[in-house]
Amino acid sequence: MLPEPSRRAGPRPGPKRRLGREKIVQAAVGLGIEQVSIGAVAAALGAAPASLYRYIDGLDDLVAAAVETVFAATPLPSPDRGRRAYLEEEAATRLHLLTRYAGLVPESSAGLAGVAGRRFEQLVQGLAGLGFPVEEAVPAADAVVDLVHDGAAQIARLRDPGDPSRPSPSVAAALEHYSPGVRAAVERIIDAPGEHLARKLGLVLDGIATRRTAPSP
Incomplete structure (x- = not known):
């Protein structure tokens, strides 16, 4: 607990x-x-x-x-629009909070864990109300939350704090080791990290939807 x-x-x-x-x-x-x-x-x-x-x-x-x-x-979104929209809206809300309040990213202290845990419980219960068994709702919610928190942490590391128009020194160093095609793709991520995160979220939600509609073995 x-x-x-x-x-x-x-x-x-x-x-x-x-x-x-x-x-x-x-x-x-x-x-x-x-x-x-x-x-x-x-x-x-x-x-x-x-x-x-x-x-x-x-x-x-x-x-x-x-x-x-x-x-x-910033309460949880309404589940009325369905499972995918519910998770997409929660992901967007969390990303907004995490980028506005960078201190939300670490949840190591007891107090932060309690606050985060209550919201996670509410998110899971919302999915359960949409027909997810709890044993599936927990990993689905966890996958989305982890993705957004990791994405927010990455976004914070992409740009040079002293000059936000430039990549951070660590990212700039990594770019030097990529092939031209990979480098171009990574540079597009640096220019539009929110869009990149949305694409990753789409992959996760597609997987969740496929798992929910696949016939039982």
């Missing part, structure tokens, strides 16, 4: 301050999850870092709450 992020009903006892858990979490979201630190959030709120601990347990708690806020603002 995945661990749950810590929750608080309210601030700890003490004199009233102008801070609050919701205000702190919103400040973390505004900063960008990948840039969150207790000090940065405190500075954004004009508060002392120690004062935040009356409302949060620490950085993991704050990041998990920020991630949960982001996910809550």
Whole structure:
């Protein structure tokens, strides 16, 4: 069972301050999850870092709450349009979140795992409602989620942070070892990584559809 992020009903006892858990979490979201630190959030709120601990347990708690806020603002798509559209829309939503909030990519902490696990559960239940047995819905959802997370991580590595018009040094070095045809194809991926990811997703969804319609052995 995945661990749950810590929750608080309210601030700890003490004199009233102008801070609050919701205000702190919103400040973390505004900063960008990948840039969150207790000090940065405190500075954004004009508060002392120690004062935040009356409302949060620490950085993991704050990041998990920020991630949960982001996910809550972007609910799962409606399954009414069918299985493929349901997974395509969730993939597009996740890619948007992962490219906007780079801090969503790692899910190693207990809090992030809990938030990600709840959304994954909802995604699986949506597929189950569309006729997937749970034992098939889990790998189908996992394949799509893994593909999008891996694609977002790759997109982040394609361009030189100092000059986004150029490939990153590692990608530029790799291009030197490709044959002309392969190099041209890879350069097209660098120019339009979202389209490349959509094609890969199409292959995965085609495979899922084929598996669902193939006769049982």
